[in-house]
Amino acid sequence: MLPVGLKMRSATTRTYFVGARQYEDLSLFFENIQCLSSFGSNHQVLSAVLKSSATLSAIKFGKTLHGYIVKKGHLTCHAVSKALLNMYAKCGVLDDCQRLFSQIGNSDPVTWNIILSGFSGSRMYDAEVMRLYDAMHKGGEAKPSSITIATILPVCARLLEINTGKCVHSYVIKSGLDTDTLVGNALISMYAKCGLVCDDAFAVFNSMNKKDVVSWNAIIAGFAENKLMSNAFKWFQWMLEGPVEPNYATIANILPVCASLDENAPFHLGREIHCYVQRRTELISDVSVRNALVSFYLRGGWMKEAVSLFWGMTSRDLVSWNAIIAGYASNGEWLKALDVFHELLSVEMIQPDSITFVSILPACAFLQNLLVGKEIHGYILRHSYLREDTAVGNALISFYAKCYHIEAAFQTFLMIFGRDLISWNSILNAFVDGEYDTKFLGLLNWMLGGGIRPDSITILTILRFCANLLRVEKVKETHSYSLKTGLLQGDIEPTVGNALLDSYAKCGNIEYAFKIFQSFSGKRNLVTCNAMISGYVNCRSHDDAYKIFDRMSETDLTTWNLMVRVYAENDCPSEALNLLQQLQARGMKPDTVTIMSFLPVCAQMASVHQLNQCHGYALRAGFEDARLKGALLDVYAKCGAIKSAYKLFHSSTHKDLVMFTAMVGGYAMHGMGEEALSIFSYMLELGVKPDHVIITAVLSACSHSGLVSEGLKVFYSIEKVHGFKPTMEQYACVVDLLARGGRLNDAYSFVVRMPIEANANVWGTLLGACRTHHEVELGRLVADRLFEIEANNIGNYVVMSNLYAADARWDGVIEVRKLMRTRDLKKPAGCSWIEVERRKNVFVAGDSTHSQRCLIYSTLSTLDQQIKEQVYF
Numbered sequence: 001m002l003p004v005g006l007k008m009r010s011a012t013t014r015t016y017f018v019g020a021r022q023y024e025d026l027s028l029f030f031e032n033i034q035c036l037s038s039f040g041s042n043h044q045v046l047s048a049v050l051k052s053s054a055t056l057s058a059i060k061f062g063k064t065l066h067g068y069i070v071k072k073g074h075l076t077c078h079a080v081s082k083a084l085l086n087m088y089a090k091c092g093v094l095d096d097c098q099r100l101f102s103q104i105g106n107s108d109p110v111t112w113n114i115i116l117s118g119f120s121g122s123r124m125y126d127a128e129v130m131r132l133y134d135a136m137h138k139g140g141e142a143k144p145s146s147i148t149i150a151t152i153l154p155v156c157a158r159l160l161e162i163n164t165g166k167c168v169h170s171y172v173i174k175s176g177l178d179t180d181t182l183v184g185n186a187l188i189s190m191y192a193k194c195g196l197v198c199d200d201a202f203a204v205f206n207s208m209n210k211k212d213v214v215s216w217n218a219i220i221a222g223f224a225e226n227k228l229m230s231n232a233f234k235w236f237q238w239m240l241e242g243p244v245e246p247n248y249a250t251i252a253n254i255l256p257v258c259a260s261l262d263e264n265a266p267f268h269l270g271r272e273i274h275c276y277v278q279r280r281t282e283l284i285s286d287v288s289v290r291n292a293l294v295s296f297y298l299r300g301g302w303m304k305e306a307v308s309l310f311w312g313m314t315s316r317d318l319v320s321w322n323a324i325i326a327g328y329a330s331n332g333e334w335l336k337a338l339d340v341f342h343e344l345l346s347v348e349m350i351q352p353d354s355i356t357f358v359s360i361l362p363a364c365a366f367l368q369n370l371l372v373g374k375e376i377h378g379y380i381l382r383h384s385y386l387r388e389d390t391a392v393g394n395a396l397i398s399f400y401a402k403c404y405h406i407e408a409a410f411q412t413f414l415m416i417f418g419r420d421l422i423s424w425n426s427i428l429n430a431f432v433d434g435e436y437d438t439k440f441l442g443l444l445n446w447m448l449g450g451g452i453r454p455d456s457i458t459i460l461t462i463l464r465f466c467a468n469l470l471r472v473e474k475v476k477e478t479h480s481y482s483l484k485t486g487l488l489q490g491d492i493e494p495t496v497g498n499a500l501l502d503s504y505a506k507c508g509n510i511e512y513a514f515k516i517f518q519s520f521s522g523k524r525n526l527v528t529c530n531a532m533i534s535g536y537v538n539c540r541s542h543d544d545a546y547k548i549f550d551r552m553s554e555t556d557l558t559t560w561n562l563m564v565r566v567y568a569e570n571d572c573p574s575e576a577l578n579l580l581q582q583l584q585a586r587g588m589k590p591d592t593v594t595i596m597s598f599l600p601v602c603a604q605m606a607s608v609h610q611l612n613q614c615h616g617y618a619l620r621a622g623f624e625d626a627r628l629k630g631a632l633l634d635v636y637a638k639c640g641a642i643k644s645a646y647k648l649f650h651s652s653t654h655k656d657l658v659m660f661t662a663m664v665g666g667y668a669m670h671g672m673g674e675e676a677l678s679i680f681s682y683m684l685e686l687g688v689k690p691d692h693v694i695i696t697a698v699l700s701a702c703s704h705s706g707l708v709s710e711g712l713k714v715f716y717s718i719e720k721v722h723g724f725k726p727t728m729e730q731y732a733c734v735v736d737l738l739a740r741g742g743r744l745n746d747a748y749s750f751v752v753r754m755p756i757e758a759n760a761n762v763w764g765t766l767l768g769a770c771r772t773h774h775e776v777e778l779g780r781l782v783a784d785r786l787f788e789i790e791a792n793n794i795g796n797y798v799v800m801s802n803l804y805a806a807d808a809r810w811d812g813v814i815e816v817r818k819l820m821r822t823r824d825l826k827k828p829a830g831c832s833w834i835e836v837e838r839r840k841n842v843f844v845a846g847d848s849t850h851s852q853r854c855l856i857y858s859t860l861s862t863l864d865q866q867i868k869e870q871v872y873f
């Protein structure tokens with residue numbers, strides 16, 4: 001089979017020369033229209049003019065001529081009636097064609113062939129073609145000829161009517177037409193398209209006495225269509241050894257075959273064919289052959305060869321330009337695709353078509369070049385043949401969606417007259433990404449109400465929508481629909497099933513997710529297992545995740561990243577470290593996700609050594625991810641290496657909100673309020689818009705540094721300057737800020753006057769301040785509120801008990817401890833740790849298991865004694 005573009009090119013070239021001659025015929029006829037009577041019964045002239053009308057699809061003129069023919073009584077002439085019938089058939093006016101066919105009689109095989117050929121031109125009339133053939137065969141007056149068979153067999157192939165095709169083959173053998181090359185070629189093609197290339201098509205080819213280039217092309221294309229690429233290439237090699245030489249169609253057929261062969265073979269074989277073409281002048285000069293070579297090189301990613309060949313072409317057609325634009329786009333060279341597109345626009349006599357725009361719009365989307373995309377949209381709107389093309393409309397929807405112009409995508413969708421399922425899938429996908437919840441559901445209902453049946457792509461989009469909103473009931477509805485419509489049964493690779501599993505897991509229904517996982521026992525793939533592990537990661541179940549991981553025969557980096565993450569997030573640092581070492585031992589290279597998954601382990605262990613290792617690896621690997629830098633900076637601060645954190649911050653050329661937040665948070669953690677304020681001010685100067693997280697970090701920094709007025713200024717700017725409401729956490733920061741500054745009464749008044757009801761965090765902050773400043777009475781008031789809100793938090797009772805004890809209020813201490821016993825509350829042992837010489841040392845209150853406990857307690861005793869000693873200056 002020739003690629004569509006190549007067929008169009010060849011037909012266009014032939015039509016140009018033939019059409020010129022037909023225009024001359026019509027012009028001559030019009031010049032003599034006044035003297036029609038002089039033609040008398042010159043049926044040859046009438047037949048020639050009708051043929052020209054058919055070639056040029058001049059149906060109006062043809063109908064006028066039909067009236068003249070009837071009026072003059074020329075319809076009785078077989079040549080004229082056949083030419084008239086052929087004109088209607090070629091112009092696709094099939095009702096008039098059939099009416100005329102019934103008028104002129106059907107005893108002539110040529111007449112039957114004309115009407116069969118007319119109806120076979122469209123898939124819509126395949127059933128009518130079969131009916132007409134059956135009527136011809138049973139009528140007996142006109143016997144099917146080789147042309148009849150060559151017309152009917154492609155229809156059998158389209159309908160996959162192999163039994164009908166075999167009946168036709170039987171007739172061919174009985175009538176002696178099996179020796180006809182045209183018939184043999186049609187039989188080969190029919191059997192190949194019905195999947196019987198190795199047996200029946202091969203047998204027909206072998207039995208042919210006279211094989212032409214079409215015969216060889218048919219058998220080679222047959223093997224290729226049935227994915228038997230090595231067979232197709234072998235037959236091409238045998239063809240080269242025989243007397244029949246390949247033509248442009250052979251080359252166009254075999255090059256895609258070469259591209260699909262294993263490993264290094266495609267490039268070398270393609271180059272050999274290229275060399276063969278260079279030695280055949282008639283081939284190398286054919287633009288369709290050059291287009292096929294360009295497409296071959298592009299398909300394999302060999303851009304240098306494709307580009308060299310394209311620019312070396314003496315003549316290029318639209319197929320050539322479309323191929324190179326699509327090639328650049330598919331190989332990620334978006335800017336070059338745009339450059340070639342602009343050059344195409346400057347070429348006279350060639351106008352871009354729908355294929356051009358379907359190829360170039362993704363390039364604009366990837367580059368986020370909204371301006372060029374809009375210019376292209378304007379060009380499309382000015383050309384009706386593009387404006388009415390559904391594929392172009394779909395590409396525009398996708399372009400606007402990827403540029404986050406959802407409303408423009410929706411307006412484009414509304415303008416598409418012949419919306420197909422791809423149109424609906426594209427706009428639904430746009431609304432998922434844009435988080436337009438209500439509009440998404442409205443569109444889905446509109447689609448279903450219009451009788452459009454969702455496919456697997458629609459289901460995947462719906463499931464992503466459900467997972468984003470954590471709507472488990474909608475996941476169940478989608479699951480039910482998939483079962484009813486058989487989408488899960490037809491899912492050979494469980495794509496829909498995997499999406500369902502993932503959606504259930506993300507919505508927290510791990511039980512349903514595991515049931516789906518179990519139901520795929522025979523069809524599980526890597527994605528299935530990764531989705532199940534991801535579900536267990538989200539519900540913090542590292543043991544269940546490991547059970548899946550341990551049974552997997554195949555893993556990828558995603559699998560290992562998930563496992564590292566689940567151990568890191570469940571306080572299993574040694575297991576996470578062990579997995580990271582195993583991953584590298586297997587020759588796999590950690591990516592940014594691996595490093596970010598492992599960083600919490602460094603924070604848990606307070607291991608600057610491990611953190612340096614991660615940072616060094618990221619530098620050597622050339623990772624430039626801003627989120628990774630922000631995470632590294634944050635962990636440096638948590639491990640006490642604030643100078644290293646600042647070095648990383650200062651060395652980063654691109655500082656985004658994540659990095660600023662991490663740096664401010666690091667300074668806040670170390671009580672460096674002025675430095676935190678300086679970084680925050682610098683961020684505002686750069687025009688980076690703050691969010692709640694960084695403002696909370698700044699307030700915390702001010703609180704720990706006693707910068708009361710500065711902190712209050714930041715707090716009141718939240719609503720006045722930045723335009724959003726303060727959060728409960730920010731209110732707690734202000735309470736802590738005032739309390740640490742000794743302004744406890746102001747802090748209490750602030751809590752009471754809050755526009756929203758204070759939570760346990762706010763009251764707990766105030767209670768801690770009362771403990772620090774020995775404000776027992778205020779502490780009692782705060783504790784009473786706190787015990788109502790958060791009755792089971794042991795920390796609040798301990799703080800209040802210590803507050804009473806510091807003021808020697810032992811009755812209060814007894815009262816609090818009695819309340820703790822009544823509510824069965826126990827304080828967990830305090831714990832701290834430190835890394836010394838790459839070893840984590842853990843200390844728990846009352847524990848005496850450390851190997852160097854004697855030295856540690858001796859040193860602590862010495863320090864305690866030195867602290868108590870008076871120092872004289």
